[in-house]
Amino acid sequence: MFEEIKKSLKVSIWFMFLTFPIMVIKVNLTDKVIIWRWKNLILVGIGSFFLSFIWRYLLERKAKKAKKEEMGIGQTSIFLKIFNNPKYAKPLYIIFLLFILAFPFIFSMYQTNIMISALIYVMLGLGLNIVVGLAGLLDLGYVAFYAVGAYSYALLNYHFHINFWLALPIGGLLAAIFGIVLGFPVLRLRGDYLAIVTLGFGEIIRLILENWDEFSFGPSGISNIPRPSLFGINLGVKESTIFIYYLIVFMSIITIFVVNRLQNSRLGRAWIALREDEIACQAMGIDKTKTKLTAFALGATWAGFGGVIFAAKTTFINPASFTFLESAIILSIVVLGGMGSIQGVILAALIMILLPEYLRAFSDYRMLIFGASMVLMMVFRPEGLIPSSRRKYEYDPTKR
Amino acid sequence: MDYFFELFFSGLSKGSIYALIALGYTMVYGIIELINFAHGEIYMIGAFTALIISGILTILGFNKISILILATIGAVIYSSAYGFTVEKIAYKPLRGSSRLSPLISAIGMSIFLQNYVLLAQTPNFVSFPELIPEIKWLEPYSSFLGSTDFVIIVTTAIVLVLLTILIKFTKIGKAMRATAQNQVMAALVGVNVDKIISVTFIIGSGLAAIGGVLIGSHVGQINFYIGFIAGIKAFTAAVLGGIGSIPGAVLGGLVLGWTESFGTGYISSDYEDVFAFCLLVLILIFRPAGILGESTQQKV
Structure with missing residues (x-):
């Protein structure tokens, strides 16, 4: 003592x-x-x-x-026990989904708006989860694709009056193309080199948006971006917020569905193999180039969608929304949640975005707490909130 | 021609500072393979410590040279102490875990330190006292080489020579090189690996602090955010030269400094940072291991 x-x-x-x-x-x-x-x-x-x-x-x-x-007597946490047992997990998911669906009617407009941004981060987190969590490619410039999505809607609308519904797939596609463009030169790079090049790429995109006034209107950004319309009917502010809310809920569910299916597909297993060991993976006949590029492209696509929705939600974008800090937050969502784990990423996104919002009381200290909790989380629980559980094929002698 | 030399020397002095910070990155990376994102913040803390010390001494009425020396010593001591503590808190407990965890922890530490200085000091830019005196005999060349630039270049050169001696010829330098090559083997032959890692952090942070003092008196103002962009640039320099290699970090810093200085001088000043990153992407495409880095074949 x-x-x-x-x-x-x-x-x-x-x-x-x-x-x-x-x-x-x-x-x-x-x-x-x-x-x-x-x-x-x-x-x-x-x-x-x-x-x-x-x-x-x-x-x-x-x-x-x-x-x-x-020694082999480790116990799994309560979290994992609940999430891995379908008997408890299913009702929990249903309750959670109902809560999310009822959200805009229970809480105020302000809360709904916060929830929209949290759900955008869920999408971004799940997208980055493909690149970092599954394929193991450390991407520090993910926010660039988010910016591509947002600016493609804003600019296409400004110049050609393209509406939201057409811009959504175009934004996703453009982001995917940018993902491939970034992916090609960095295919040969490993680990930390990849990290710094992606970081540089993210900064280049932001600096170009900031400085190329004729193209992107510089630091003042683009305002008066229209909100999405519902079958040609223009909605008021309140209705359209609720509409965007359901839209982002729907998009998140699609994202979860797609990522979940991908994870256990041939491609998903190839990503995981690539993450674990590149050389062994190639020896098993997996095309490294194709696998990496699809990871970049698919990851970027979700960021593109997220960007378009973000632009439609805020009706105003400028380069200041796409800084490195944003990439760092998305990356920490993936890592805090547990790399490769879908439930984990969702939980972490909600915590990371909602907590600072409700910590406004300590608004001065909120980034301080944010940084400290990132460190503490890594020190005491590096596997994340809900570690991903790999699908295992076990031989059970009692079930013959 | 004067314009060319002006750009050349401003690039050289800028590059020297990048090199001083990049050394910290490259040494840490060489030993524990970690991108120490908080390194830029250590540099910022060095600059702030120097500012505070020089502020007190100015009010007490010391003369310029002694302020410069005392402030630099103070900054080096405090930055080293911060570097040491950051390693103990944020990286040491994570040794042996996956590669991403220390990186996230480093990003968290960087955010924490930025906000710590923001809250404890000020969110605004503060003017940094002019610590470097005018050098008389440089006056004929002052059109392209200011005395601050001169002091920066000379200081960097001296520091580099000392560092090279430390690493090449002393026992601790030998232990550092051994640890960088293979931690387990180094531990087997009696090197205290934990101590060597601490020493690496301390030296790297001290170098960054010297960079912080120099840039403070060069630019004339600092704020809590200067560490971030300088950190990224310095890391870029370290990667350019080949991360893990000490001459590489210096070369990378200088190349980066010149690229920025000539790029802004002859092309456009809006894209200063873009030049740096484009250079990085180009070099990594054609020489993935950096200019001086050895490309090691990955083994199974």
């Missing part, structure tokens, strides 16, 4: 030292005053003292759990 307190004291002193200049001192050079904020130092000291206990306790627990699993 005494040892533990000593350790925590050390940590506490270290953090007081570490945060000293930034948390305590504030210099105003124009008025030549130094502001000392000693209160912060005490807060950091006490906070880190207690947090270090919790930190060490949690690390120990994690190590114990890993040991147990090694």
Whole structure:
């Protein structure tokens, strides 16, 4: 016990030292005053003292759990038990679906709008899940395809008055083409090189949108994008929000359906094989080029759809909506949810988007909490909220 | 011709700073194969620490040279401390897990540190005091080589020589090279791998802090967000040169600096960042391992 307190004291002193200049001192050079904020130092000291206990306790627990699993007596979490048992899972899904369907009638317009953006992220997350979770290609520029979708609707509408319903497939198709265009040069790259090239690609798209005024109207963006119409009838703001809500619910369900079918198809298994071991995968006769390109194209398509819906929802887009932070958020949705796991990605998208919205009370601290929780999540639960379970073919001697 | 030299030297000084930050990326990558996304933030914290220290000393009335030296030392100490702590919190518990987890953790750390500085200091740009004094005998060349540029280039050169000596000729450098080649073997022959990883983070962060002080006095203003774009650029430089290779990081930084400087000077200043990324994509297509990187065949 005494040892533990000593350790925590050390940590506490270290953090007081570490945060000293930034948390305590504030210099105003124009008025030549130094502001000392000693209160912060005490807060950091006490906070880190207690947090270090919790930190060490949690690390120990994690190590114990890993040991147990090694010995083969690891238990699966409650989450997994529920999700893997159809007896519990089915009613849960149905309740969840009913809740989602009834949502705009229970909650206010404001809440519905937040839910729409959360569901857009569900779509984006599931799309990126194909690229990162299934095919194992680390894409840090996914937001570029989202931007392609959004801008293709906005620009096509501006120049040619193409309506939403025609723009939706065109946006998806254009994003897919961009996915293939990006995919070709990076086919030979592995892992982290791929990550940085995709990051660069995302930034290039954003910078072009920002600087090429004649094409994309620069940083001021495009406004007055029409909302979708229902069989030619133009809806009011409230009705069209509800309409977009059901549209995005419908699109999400299609996405879930498609991704789920793909996952267990020949192509999906090829992706997983590619993720696990490229060389072994080629040896099994899988066409690496084709498999990778389809992953990029299909992943990008969902981002394109998401982009078109986003543009229709906000009626205004500018390049500031498509920064690297957006890519990072989508990627963390995939990883936090559990790579390759559909339920996980949905849950993570809802948490990641809804939580900051409801944390508005702490609005100053919300990005701080967001960053910290990403780190903590990775440290204590790196497999994600709902780890994906691989389909296994087991021999059961009792069922002969 | 003066214009050419002006661009040449501004590219050289910019490239030197990229190189200083890129070294941190490349050293960390060489040892634990991790893109340390929080590295840009370490550089930003270095710049802020230097700003705070130099602010206090200016008010207390120290002279310029001593402020420059003390602020740099302070920035290096604090950045190293931050680098060390970030590794212990966000990366060490993740050793041995899948490759993506430390990357996400790094992105989270980067967001956290940005907002930490934003909340504790200021969301606005703050002006950075001019720390580098005018050098008298440079005046005839001042049309294309300012004294700040000169100091940046010379400092970078000195730091690089010291780093090379450290890595090539000291015991700890030998241990670092061994760990980079094969962690398990290094541990078997008695290298304390954990310590070496910490040392790598400390050195890399210290270099970034020097970059932070230099860029602060070069540009004249900083905010909490400068780490992000500099981090991406520096990482691009590291990849350009061949990640994991120390001369590669320097070469990559310089090539990137020149590309940007000539690109903006002769073509268009709106697309400064686009040039950098296009260069990266082109080089990776034709030389996937970077300019100086060795392309290793993947083994089964």
